[in-house]
Amino acid sequence: MTQALEQYSVILIYSAMAVYALAFIGFALDLAKRSSAVKSENMAAGSGSSAGVAFVGQNTGSGRSSATALAERPTAVDAATATAAAAKGTGVGTGRGGASASDESGQRSMTLRLGVTMTVLAFVLQLGAVVLRGIAAGRVPWANMYEFSITGSLLIVAVFLVILLREDLRFLGTFITGLVLVLLGISTVNYYVAISPLPPALQSVWLVIHVFVASLGTAFFAMGFALSTAQLLQNRRETGVEGGRGLARFLNFRLLKTLPDSVRLENLAYRINIVGFAFWTFTLMAGAVWAERAWGRYWGWDTKEVWTFIIWTIYAGYIHARATKGWRGSRSAWLAIIGFAAVLFNFGVVNIFFKGLHTYSGL
Amino acid sequence: MSRPSDHFDSPTPAETSIPAGFENKPGKPGRRGKQGTGGDGDITQPRLGLVGYLRWFWRQLSSMRTALFLLLMLALAAVPGSLVPQRSSDPNGVTQYFVDNKTLAPILDSFQLFSVYTSIWFSSIYLLLFISLIGCVIPRTKHHLDALRTPPPKTPARLARLGGFTTRTVGEPASTADAASRPASSAAVIESARKLLKKSGYRVATFTDANSVSVSAERGYARETGNLVFHIGLVGILLTVGIGGGFGYAGQRVVVEGQTFVNTLLAYDSFNPGRFFTDSALAPFTIKLDRFQATYETQATRSFGMPLDYEASVSTTEGGVPNASTIKVNDPLSIGNSSIYLLGNGYAPTITVKDPTGNVVFTDSVPFLPQDANLTSLGVVKITDGLASQLGLIGFFYPTQDKTASGMSISTYPDAQYPVLSLNVYQGSLGLDTGIPTSVYSLNVDSMKKLTGIQTDLPSIELKPGESAQLPNGLGSVTFDNVKRFASFDVHHDPTSGWVLFFAIAVMGGLLTSLFIPRRRLWVKALEQDDGTIVLEYAGLARGDDPKLEDAVTDLTTRHSAAIAAVAPANPQATLGDSSTNPVGALSGTKNP
Ligand code: HEM
Numbered sequence: 001m002t003q004a005l006e007q008y009s010v011i012l013i014y015s016a017m018a019v020y021a022l023a024f025i026g027f028a029l030d031l032a033k034r035s036s037a038v039k040s041e042n043m044a045a046g047s048g049s050s051a052g053v054a055f056v057g058q059n060t061g062s063g064r065s066s067a068t069a070l071a072e073r074p075t076a077v078d079a080a081t082a083t084a085a086a087a088k089g090t091g092v093g094t095g096r097g098g099a100s101a102s103d104e105s106g107q108r109s110m111t112l113r114l115g116v117t118m119t120v121l122a123f124v125l126q127l128g129a130v131v132l133r134g135i136a137a138g139r140v141p142w143a144n145m146y147e148f149s150i151t152g153s154l155l156i157v158a159v160f161l162v163i164l165l166r167e168d169l170r171f172l173g174t175f176i177t178g179l180v181l182v183l184l185g186i187s188t189v190n191y192y193v194a195i196s197p198l199p200p201a202l203q204s205v206w207l208v209i210h211v212f213v214a215s216l217g218t219a220f221f222a223m224g225f226a227l228s229t230a231q232l233l234q235n236r237r238e239t240g241v242e243g244g245r246g247l248a249r250f251l252n253f254r255l256l257k258t259l260p261d262s263v264r265l266e267n268l269a270y271r272i273n274i275v276g277f278a279f280w281t282f283t284l285m286a287g288a289v290w291a292e293r294a295w296g297r298y299w300g301w302d303t304k305e306v307w308t309f310i311i312w313t314i315y316a317g318y319i320h321a322r323a324t325k326g327w328r329g330s331r332s333a334w335l336a337i338i339g340f341a342a343v344l345f346n347f348g349v350v351n352i353f354f355k356g357l358h359t360y361s362g363l
Numbered sequence: 364m365s366r367p368s369d370h371f372d373s374p375t376p377a378e379t380s381i382p383a384g385f386e387n388k389p390g391k392p393g394r395r396g397k398q399g400t401g402g403d404g405d406i407t408q409p410r411l412g413l414v415g416y417l418r419w420f421w422r423q424l425s426s427m428r429t430a431l432f433l434l435l436m437l438a439l440a441a442v443p444g445s446l447v448p449q450r451s452s453d454p455n456g457v458t459q460y461f462v463d464n465k466t467l468a469p470i471l472d473s474f475q476l477f478s479v480y481t482s483i484w485f486s487s488i489y490l491l492l493f494i495s496l497i498g499c500v501i502p503r504t505k506h507h508l509d510a511l512r513t514p515p516p517k518t519p520a521r522l523a524r525l526g527g528f529t530t531r532t533v534g535e536p537a538s539t540a541d542a543a544s545r546p547a548s549s550a551a552v553i554e555s556a557r558k559l560l561k562k563s564g565y566r567v568a569t570f571t572d573a574n575s576v577s578v579s580a581e582r583g584y585a586r587e588t589g590n591l592v593f594h595i596g597l598v599g600i601l602l603t604v605g606i607g608g609g610f611g612y613a614g615q616r617v618v619v620e621g622q623t624f625v626n627t628l629l630a631y632d633s634f635n636p637g638r639f640f641t642d643s644a645l646a647p648f649t650i651k652l653d654r655f656q657a658t659y660e661t662q663a664t665r666s667f668g669m670p671l672d673y674e675a676s677v678s679t680t681e682g683g684v685p686n687a688s689t690i691k692v693n694d695p696l697s698i699g700n701s702s703i704y705l706l707g708n709g710y711a712p713t714i715t716v717k718d719p720t721g722n723v724v725f726t727d728s729v730p731f732l733p734q735d736a737n738l739t740s741l742g743v744v745k746i747t748d749g750l751a752s753q754l755g756l757i758g759f760f761y762p763t764q765d766k767t768a769s770g771m772s773i774s775t776y777p778d779a780q781y782p783v784l785s786l787n788v789y790q791g792s793l794g795l796d797t798g799i800p801t802s803v804y805s806l807n808v809d810s811m812k813k814l815t816g817i818q819t820d821l822p823s824i825e826l827k828p829g830e831s832a833q834l835p836n837g838l839g840s841v842t843f844d845n846v847k848r849f850a851s852f853d854v855h856h857d858p859t860s861g862w863v864l865f866f867a868i869a870v871m872g873g874l875l876t877s878l879f880i881p882r883r884r885l886w887v888k889a890l891e892q893d894d895g896t897i898v899l900e901y902a903g904l905a906r907g908d909d910p911k912l913e914d915a916v917t918d919l920t921t922r923h924s925a926a927i928a929a930v931a932p933a934n935p936q937a938t939l940g941d942s943s944t945n946p947v948g949a950l951s952g953t954k955n956p
Pocket residue numbers: 316319320323366367370371372425426427428430434492493495496497499500589590591593594597873874877878907
């Protein structure tokens with residue numbers, strides 16, 4: 001029985017991966033179309049001011065916003081309605097002005113919708129996999145590396161989907177589905193372990209709380225990371241010489257033009273990162289409470305504790321940087337990126353290669 | 364000075380009409396130069412003497428940039444402690460590191476890399492950070508306390524550049540309306556706005572000048588309160604850990620079933636007192652390990668033998684009062700002022716050695732250290748006196764013994780199903796008189812001769828419980844009487860943990876308040892027009908991150924309009940004009956840069 005459920009769980013994970021791959025393709029096609037759409041638009045209309053683009057970008061998509069803010073701006077209204085019409089009332093219109101582009105916009109919304117639909121479907125499959133694993137194990141499905149990976153990546157998608165309800169961040173779909181695919185791929189190939197009972201050291205409510213909240217924090221940091229990266233690229237475009245250099249040039253700015261401006265991206269990244277930070281702070285404290293309960297001391301600079309602390313400090317630095325003259329903008333974005341790199345390092349490297357009390361990776 | 368001079372608030376509109384307290388403070392002339400991004404403004408200031416320099420230094424230290432720099436340094440400085448074993452958490456790892464890296468280890472040691480978190484450099488970073496923190500928090504607390512007692516400042520002269528600026532017109536132009544249809548006075552309109560805002564938790568003040576009446580409202584003081592609680596909580600944690608931690612202690616003790624542990628200094632196998640520890644901190648209690656029970660998986664084949672549960676049943680006495688309880692992993696026992704944790708367990712075979720005439724020279728239950736998941740355990744017996752020469756026994760204990768194809772013994776299950784003890788005998792000097800401290804778990808065989816086992820003529824002595832065997836060279840005999848379980852307990856006394864928890868909760872609460880409660884000001888201004896109408900202006904200003912500012916202004920506008928309309932039926936001709944035709948209105952909805 002247990003073994004059968006465990007098998008079904010694995011099958012569901014593989015199915016979810018296949019569907020995520022489709023979602024990834026959908027989102028990637030959308031990004032590709034954005035580039036070409038902007039290109040043709042540019043040829044028709046010359047390059048529009050980035051501020052205008054950004055303005056529309058921030059007010060469409062959520063559906064509710066256009067009412068008051070746009071009501072008194074005739075030009076913006078035109079653009080917004082045109083885009084909305086092109087999007088066939090789905091509230092898509094990830095904002096560019098100009099009715100000439102409505103064709104591409106229509107196609108775009110198709111691929112985007114495909115991406116979102118596939119992501120939701122894959123999410124449901126993965127949720128099934130995680131739940132089955134939990135039922136089969138008779139405990140929470142996050143007690144070893146494999147289980148952290150499947151639950152954690154599920155949470156990343158969940159956070160992404162929930163945020164989509166409030167903000168149109170579908171342009172991050174490629175990143176999110178790609179990241180989840182990689183995580184699932186690595187964990188099924190390298191970390192897979194059969195279900196085993198919880199060792200006494202992990203038999204605690206704190207396993208349920210501490211690890212879950214840590215995964216949730218990680219999910220928010222992942223989103224924040226993506227937004228901060230987009231912000232940096234966007235910033236290059238905005239400040240760069242015509243034509244730009246490096247990566248921003250490779251993207252030829254076209255795609256970036258369809259995204260919110262860097263200030264907007266920065267604000268979004270900040271809002272998401274502080275949620276992640278709140279969760280992480282709680283993780284750190286819950287971990288200390290658990291350590292006190294299990295080992296008799298709340299803090300002992302065990303390797304895993306050290307890295308949790310390092311991550312916490314980097315993000316505290318990020319929040320400070322946002323409030324420090326000369327550090328707002330790109331510099332603080334770099335801190336968010338470094339912070340997320342540390343999160344990945346903590347998960348992928350510290351868990352496996354570093355020696356410490358937290359040797360529960362199950363490998 | 365409320366916040367550090369280089370603190371960056373939410374972007375404010377370029378226009379002038381920003382009320383005091385919201386602009387990015389340029390710094391007070393004479394006391395501080397423009398610190399901004401240059402940061403060296405003071406160099407061109409008139410010399411201020413020693414006090415001036417100290418003050419300058421203090422300001423530098425309590426600036427945002429310094430705090431940021433120190434935070435990042437702290438993160439960086441914490442890294443090496445995870446790469447190199449630490450004396451505090453992994454002393455054996457350090458010893459091993461010195462063996463493995465003979466040249467590198469002393470160099471690392473001279474940089475205190477084996478005790479990073481108590482090193483001079485790590486400590487200086489966090490101490491500086493906390494001094495900076497205190498320097499930052501004190502003036503802010505003072506300022507905030509003042510702010511809490513001050514009503515919201517005067518409404519800015521021009522609201523048009525502020526967040527979510529919206530206008531509404533109340534009433535009909537005089538040309539189309541007679542005197543009776545005049546809208547309610549602007550004072551009344553503002554009063555209703557004041558009530559609305561007050562009800563929504565804003566602190567309000569009304570202002571009247573030559574051509575307008577206005578209400579100025581502010582909310583979200585809790586944001587700053589939370590921020591201060593957060594930072595003060597951090598100081599609290601540091602102080603309690605740093606000072607209070609010195610009064611605690613932690614000790615380890617291995618207890619075999621049937622043994623009693625008395626909480627005295629001598630009874631510990633190892634003991635780490637805090638700086639201010641005195642013997643009197645040891646509460647008088649005793650713990651007897653009656654029974655240690657381990658449960659292993661026996662059903663699922665794939666996880667066969669994995670531990671499911673450990674439970675130590677103990678009898679305690681505290682102040683003469685006996686008690687029975689259990690100690691489990693994740694479930695410590697509180698006794699006296701201490702907590703007892705179950706951190707490890709294993710087997711302690713009872714071994715008796717007799718001389719050739721049959722006199723017992725040694726008998727004890729010797730804790731063996733587990734070596735693998737199936738509890739193959741390694742232990743040492745040292746017999747110093749009573750035999751013709753000193754004797755050392757290195758023993759392997761297999762709870763469930765089996766033999767590999769090559770004849771090697773292994774344990775296949777952690778419970779004692781088929782226990783076997785295998786002993787290698789060494790004869791010679793135990794080296795106990797050299798004065799070098801030795802571990803009870805290791806045997807220095809440098810000046811000993813191996814008598815049984817590999818590379819000798821005799822096989823290892825293998826015993827099942829109750830069996831005896833003769834020692835080689837007619838030295839005597841050895842008996843494996845039985846095997847008991849042992850539990851290793853950690854005894855901790857930490858008078859600070861309650862306070863640390865208290866401050867941690869304060870930190871968490873402060874953080875949530877400070878991150879998620881928006882602080883903003885809203886204004887409603889009524890301007891009486893020559894034609895008898897009243898133009899109402901609505902605007903807001905965010906302090907800190909406030910995604911909902913514009914929504915708040917919109918919401919206020921709607922609710923206020925509704926409130927006025929509710930009064931209006933008494934005065935049917937008074938209407939609300941939408942401002943979309945108003946040229947000023949064309950500006951509304953513009954976002955702040
Ligand atoms: C132990 C060192 C510190 C840590 C871990 C830390 C952490 C944080 C965190 C997490 C926040 C955001 C949450 C909140 O507003 O409560 C914050 C905000 C803030 N901190 Fe600190 N801080 C430290 C030291 C300092 C110091 C030394 C200063 C003064 C220079 C300072 C000034 C501020 C200010 C002004 C804010 C508000 C930022 C804003 O306007 O968004 N902090 N700090």
